[in-house]
Amino acid sequence: MKDKNNGVIVAPGAGFCPGVKKAIDSVLRLEAEGKTPVYTIGPLIHNKQVTDMLEQKGIRAIDELKQAENKKGVLVIRAHGITPDFQKEVQAQGMEVVDSTCPLVKRVHNVINEYAEQGYSTVIVGDGGHAEVIGLLGYTRGKGYVIANADEVKNLPHFDKVNVVSQTTQKEEIFLKAAEAVKAKADTCVINNTICHPTKQRQKETVELAKSADLVIVVGGKHSANTARLAKLCGELCPKVLHIESEEEINAEDILLPKTIFITAGASTPNWVIDKVAQKVKSLRQAAAVKWPAKLWGFIVDNTLYTAFAASCLTYVCMRLSGAKNDIKLFLLSFLFIFTLTFANKKDSVKLKNAFFIPVITGGVLTLFTAFNYHIRVWLPTAVFLILGAAAYPLRKKIPLLRLPGTKDIFTALGWCFVCVYTPAASQGLLMSKSAWLAFTYGLLLVFMRSVILSIGAGYKDIMLGKENFYKAFGLTASKITVWLMIAALTAVLVQLLFMDWKSGLVFMLLLGQVYTISIAVYTYRGRKPRTTASETFIDGQFLFLAFLAFLAGRIF
Numbered sequence: 001m002k003d004k005n006n007g008v009i010v011a012p013g014a015g016f017c018p019g020v021k022k023a024i025d026s027v028l029r030l031e032a033e034g035k036t037p038v039y040t041i042g043p044l045i046h047n048k049q050v051t052d053m054l055e056q057k058g059i060r061a062i063d064e065l066k067q068a069e070n071k072k073g074v075l076v077i078r079a080h081g082i083t084p085d086f087q088k089e090v091q092a093q094g095m096e097v098v099d100s101t102c103p104l105v106k107r108v109h110n111v112i113n114e115y116a117e118q119g120y121s122t123v124i125v126g127d128g129g130h131a132e133v134i135g136l137l138g139y140t141r142g143k144g145y146v147i148a149n150a151d152e153v154k155n156l157p158h159f160d161k162v163n164v165v166s167q168t169t170q171k172e173e174i175f176l177k178a179a180e181a182v183k184a185k186a187d188t189c190v191i192n193n194t195i196c197h198p199t200k201q202r203q204k205e206t207v208e209l210a211k212s213a214d215l216v217i218v219v220g221g222k223h224s225a226n227t228a229r230l231a232k233l234c235g236e237l238c239p240k241v242l243h244i245e246s247e248e249e250i251n252a253e254d255i256l257l258p259k260t261i262f263i264t265a266g267a268s269t270p271n272w273v274i275d276k277v278a279q280k281v282k283s284l285r286q287a288a289a290v291k292w293p294a295k296l297w298g299f300i301v302d303n304t305l306y307t308a309f310a311a312s313c314l315t316y317v318c319m320r321l322s323g324a325k326n327d328i329k330l331f332l333l334s335f336l337f338i339f340t341l342t343f344a345n346k347k348d349s350v351k352l353k354n355a356f357f358i359p360v361i362t363g364g365v366l367t368l369f370t371a372f373n374y375h376i377r378v379w380l381p382t383a384v385f386l387i388l389g390a391a392a393y394p395l396r397k398k399i400p401l402l403r404l405p406g407t408k409d410i411f412t413a414l415g416w417c418f419v420c421v422y423t424p425a426a427s428q429g430l431l432m433s434k435s436a437w438l439a440f441t442y443g444l445l446l447v448f449m450r451s452v453i454l455s456i457g458a459g460y461k462d463i464m465l466g467k468e469n470f471y472k473a474f475g476l477t478a479s480k481i482t483v484w485l486m487i488a489a490l491t492a493v494l495v496q497l498l499f500m501d502w503k504s505g506l507v508f509m510l511l512l513g514q515v516y517t518i519s520i521a522v523y524t525y526r527g528r529k530p531r532t533t534a535s536e537t538f539i540d541g542q543f544l545f546l547a548f549l550a551f552l553a554g555r556i557f
């Protein structure tokens with residue numbers, strides 16, 4: 001019953017065992033027939049949802065017979081069975097008695113009785129305090145012993161004749177080991193494996209399915225012995241096991257990562273509880289599966305790959321402005337340079353400790369490797385700025401100049417302009433051209449604005465920022481005004497260039513791009529917008545948009 005879509009397997013044999021089903025059916029039938037109140041001697045099963053539901057119907061569990069008020073109604077013996085002495089006591093109450101002892105438990109009563117009549121002692125491998133075992137002991141004629149496992153055999157006397165049986169829900173391996181150990185202490189030993197067939201089936205499928213699962217969810221009452229035993233068995237086969245009573249205990253973080261999840265349940269767990277658990281697990285996993293593109297995008301943005309791509313886009317725009325020819329290696333250089341420096345200066349990446357060095361060093365080496373394709377006036381400053389930029393965090397601690405108000409945003413903008421404008425211009429002999437300086441100014445203003453706006457978002461997210469951030473040093477209002485003034489100045493310059501008929505097609509398109517820049521400011525300043533993957537996507541998206549417009553300008557005009 002494997003659901004291939006989400007890797008959830010529900011045990012085919014999960015749900016009430018036949019004995020429990022019969023007991024539940026009988027109390028519900030009695031209640032439907034109006035034979036109330038219905039008293040069960042002890043809880044029918046150890047499952048809170050079921051016992052709550054039964055109580056609502058007037059079916060009450062009692063521990064002592066005197067709790068049956070006015071001796072009216074029906075007494076129900078649960079599936080675990082009771083001792084013959086207690087049975088007589090129950091019958092003597094003068095109340096209607098319904099015996100719902102599971103036939104498979106009755107079979108064990110008979111086996112014990114048969115050998116006890118012949119003078120055999122009885123050893124029961126099971127839980128001493130469990131209702132079923134207490135009932136079994138009642139048939140041993142005072143010559144019964146209970147052991148939990150083979151280790152406890154040393155506490156037993158030597159037997160002339162002994163009959164070894166098991167609690168019906170015992171783990172088979174434990175029973176067989178214990179029985180062999182008892183045999184060694186007896187002249188005559190009869191071993192009766194009385195583990196019931198439904199339990200054997202459940203254990204068999206559990207062993208098969210749990211060992212190939214990454215997570216097993218065992219559904220059932222925390223006080224249910226057979227559920228606890230099932231959970232223990234699963235723990236020996238699977239690295240992670242959750243024992244829960246209902247779907248409310250499921251957390252998304254527990255069930256999203258495991259590839260295969262096996263859901264099983266104790267004999268006292270109703271199928272509707274199992275179904276609810278399975279449904280919740282499946283729906284959470286399906287919802288998560290739908291979100292995987294968002295997770296991938298989050299990874300790309302968080303790891304600065306998107307920002308690096310935005311830098312390549314700005315390089316393209318600035319190359320169009322400065323008149324530099326397209327060169328794929330220059331786009332790659334921008335990507336690698338900005339990736340390395342942004343990653344190295346990420347506060348989160350510092351927490352990654354050793355792991356953070358791998359992308360930084362890899363990015364740095366690849367940046368230098370790409371820069372070496374060019375003249376010394378490209379690769380030498382690239383190497384110097386790369387080292388200084390990567391070491392900005394410790395350098396800022398040591399050099400007060402680097403902690404001056406707003407320096408971080410200025411250096412960030414200069415770093416971007418170095419790789420987006422200087423390197424293309426230097427590699428193509430355009431350093432002295434006016435258009436290169438214009439492109440430099442354009443890029444500087446855009447990246448400075450971007451840096452301030454991102455800082456504002458980081459502030460709303462309670463990220464600790466130093467005064468080297470413009471926003472932190474001058475406050476929110478001053479930052480907002482500065483960004484608006486820059487947008488206005490940039491727009492004014494572009495309008496003037498348009499009137500001068502200087503690269504009018506491209507300038508016109510970049511003027512359209514100002515709409516995007518203005519919308520970033522409006523978005524950021526309306527309400528307290530914390531820095532998120534979505535906001536970073538939107539803010540850096542302006543470079544992608546501008547590159548698209550610059551590309552269109554080349555095609556249209």
Ligand code: SF4
Binds near residue numbers: 019080102267
């Ligand atoms: S576990 Fe087995 S013996 Fe016990 S009630 Fe269920 S079917 Fe009967």
